[in-house]
Amino acid sequence: MSASLSAAAHTLQTFYLQHHGWLVARLRRKIGCPWDAADLAQSTFLRAWTAPGPPLDQVAEPRAYLTTIAQRLLSNHLRRRQIERAYLEALGALPDPVAPPPDVQLMVLETLVAIDQLLDGLPAVARQAFLLWRLEELTQEEIAQQLGLSRTTVRRHLATAAERCYFGMGE
Amino acid sequence: MARAAVHWLLTLDDDSAPPSERTRQQWQRWLQADPLHAQAWQRIATLDAQWQQQLLHGLPASVARQALTASGHGRRHALRLALLLTAGTGGLLAWQQSGLGQPHWQRLAADLATATGEQRSRELADGTRLWLNTATAVNLHYSATERLIVLRAGEILVHSAPDNTPDATTGQPRPLRVRTAEGLVRAIGTRFTVRQHAQHTSVAVLEGAVELRPAQAPQDALRLEAGEQATLGRSQAGPATPLAEGAGAWHDGMLVVNDMPLPDFLAELSRYRSGLLRCAPDAAGLRVSGAYPLADTDRVLNALTRALPVQLQARTRWWVTVERRS
Numbered sequence: 001m002s003a004s005l006s007a008a009a010h011t012l013q014t015f016y017l018q019h020h021g022w023l024v025a026r027l028r029r030k031i032g033c034p035w036d037a038a039d040l041a042q043s044t045f046l047r048a049w050t051a052p053g054p055p056l057d058q059v060a061e062p063r064a065y066l067t068t069i070a071q072r073l074l075s076n077h078l079r080r081r082q083i084e085r086a087y088l089e090a091l092g093a094l095p096d097p098v099a100p101p102p103d104v105q106l107m108v109l110e111t112l113v114a115i116d117q118l119l120d121g122l123p124a125v126a127r128q129a130f131l132l133w134r135l136e137e138l139t140q141e142e143i144a145q146q147l148g149l150s151r152t153t154v155r156r157h158l159a160t161a162a163e164r165c166y167f168g169m170g171e
Numbered sequence: 172m173a174r175a176a177v178h179w180l181l182t183l184d185d186d187s188a189p190p191s192e193r194t195r196q197q198w199q200r201w202l203q204a205d206p207l208h209a210q211a212w213q214r215i216a217t218l219d220a221q222w223q224q225q226l227l228h229g230l231p232a233s234v235a236r237q238a239l240t241a242s243g244h245g246r247r248h249a250l251r252l253a254l255l256l257t258a259g260t261g262g263l264l265a266w267q268q269s270g271l272g273q274p275h276w277q278r279l280a281a282d283l284a285t286a287t288g289e290q291r292s293r294e295l296a297d298g299t300r301l302w303l304n305t306a307t308a309v310n311l312h313y314s315a316t317e318r319l320i321v322l323r324a325g326e327i328l329v330h331s332a333p334d335n336t337p338d339a340t341t342g343q344p345r346p347l348r349v350r351t352a353e354g355l356v357r358a359i360g361t362r363f364t365v366r367q368h369a370q371h372t373s374v375a376v377l378e379g380a381v382e383l384r385p386a387q388a389p390q391d392a393l394r395l396e397a398g399e400q401a402t403l404g405r406s407q408a409g410p411a412t413p414l415a416e417g418a419g420a421w422h423d424g425m426l427v428v429n430d431m432p433l434p435d436f437l438a439e440l441s442r443y444r445s446g447l448l449r450c451a452p453d454a455a456g457l458r459v460s461g462a463y464p465l466a467d468t469d470r471v472l473n474a475l476t477r478a479l480p481v482q483l484q485a486r487t488r489w490w491v492t493v494e495r496r497s
Contacts, residue, residue, distance in 0.1 A: 111221075111286065162177040
């Protein structure tokens with residue numbers, strides 16, 4: 001192990017000892033379940049440790065920083081559960097309800113979450129238009145009719161969404 | 172260029188004004204004008220194909236679309252809820268059933284990650300270019316004194332750049348290193364791949380050189396030159412052997428093999444597709460050569476049935492066995 005790495009490990013250890021107990025206690029108070037709070041705290045430190053930002057011992061407000069990371073992890077997690085629920089509801093609403101095997105469901109969910117993140121921040125109508133276009137393969141005319149928009153507006157929404165979704169532009 | 176690609180996608184797909192022959196020729200000229208144009212176009216096709224493949228599974232596309240449009244109140248809502256939970260008053264919720272600790276939880280914590288079948292490249296702050304192969308998770312740890320890439324799963328190709336912000340105290344370039352479960356790989360002006368296997372790391376050098384240091388025996392460093400590859404274990408590195416043909420070809424979207432045993436070939440291929448891919452014992456002695464596109468593994472499997480005396484036994488799309496043709 002190199003010198004800089006062990007110095008870094010020392011930093012992490014100090015940082016961890018200073019704030020871990022506090023973070024777990026705080027999360028436990030807010031979330032309720034001790035085990036989940038501990039898991040979330042662990043992931044938060046891991047994330048803080050490997051984040052590309054400044055070294056941990058130079059973070060000005062370490063506890064605020066940790067809280068922000070915990071919030072982001074938790075928010076991603078909650079969003080994932082929302083999508084999962086909506087997916088299962090959509091499956092159940094099919095005329096002939098089916099339940100794909102668990103590994104398929106997991107793969108679908110991973111992909112849905114990834115697409116959801118790509119589309120994050122787009123207006124709801126642009127999002128809807130893009131999904132109708134690429135997933136359901138509707139034509140631009142059909143999308144315009146379904147959403148009650150002009151073709152020009154549809155085209156503009158599709159362009160914005162596609163640039164974001166395929167190339168990460170405008171984030 | 173991205174904007175141009177999207178413009179062409181919208182134009183070619185415009186049902187109110189079907190593209191004329193002249194429009195198509197213009198599009199073709201645009202595609203051929205620059206390899207980056209073709210790449211941008213390919214990116215759209217690849218993502219579309221991936222989504223179709225990973226989302227549909229014979230179900231109507233409306234299911235996936237509804238999951239993404241009808242899901243509660245969107246990410247903003249999830250964020251507000253999370254803020255409420257961690258900063259506000261009161262603790263509650265079905266957090267108890269959250270399933271934390273599953274593998275995906277780890278992936279959320281990665282700085283860069285790819286799903287099965289996905290590849291991605293990224294330019295880092297110092298100009299180093301990183302390609303992520305299928306099912307890969309990476310964390311970046313760039314500081315004033317080092318450039319550290321932590322490979323947590325999968326495989327990367329690194330094209331290192333000279334450091335643009337050297338260590339302020341020493342004036343030396345910051346070392347560029349990849350850390351895996353087994354040790355460290357230090358770049359010496361170079362292009363190389365690092366792959367995390369279950370119990371070891373493999374490293375292949377395409378240009379320049381790298382230095383391998385096992386975590387438990389850092390003094391036993393091994394220097395690998397261009398055209399060499401080696402295994403890195405926790406307590407030893409090496410020996411260096413000549414590079415396998417096609418090493419690094421995955422970053423061009425190809426799997427290139429020469430006289431590879433079929434079971435090994437299928438194991439490679441299965442990294443790029445979800446589900447089980449098995450080789451029946453009666454086909455295990457066959458060998459494969461050729462260059463195969465990774466974007467469509469179904470097609471590769473079908474190509475196999477023409478190249479070799481094999482057939483596919485598919486219980487479902489996610490459970491395929493390759494067996495000797497009866």
